[in-house]
Amino acid sequence: MQRLWRSVDEVDGRSKYDWAALQKIYGDLQTQNPKMTKNELILELQGTFENRRKKAPSRSTIQNKIKTWS
Numbered sequence: 001m002q003r004l005w006r007s008v009d010e011v012d013g014r015s016k017y018d019w020a021a022l023q024k025i026y027g028d029l030q031t032q033n034p035k036m037t038k039n040e041l042i043l044e045l046q047g048t049f050e051n052r053r054k055k056a057p058s059r060s061t062i063q064n065k066i067k068t069w070s
Helices: 019-032 038-052 059-069
Strands: none
Touching: 019 038, 019 059, 038 059
16 A cells, blocks of 8 residues: 555655755755765764654765755
8 A cells, every 4th residue: 555655755756855855954064064074964964864754865875966966
């Protein structure tokens, strides 16, 4: 039954993650912690997103998306 209806966390199409929310969280973390490396920011982003939602995307998926945000 779950395969027929998309979950609440899905935004559009087959996307499982709210990329707009992830981008906003990433931007906020960047301004709050300017000395953190990208890897540390990604770890913080995953932790923050998991606190709000069930599961965060993998590091490589986030890294690929960050390239398109800049």
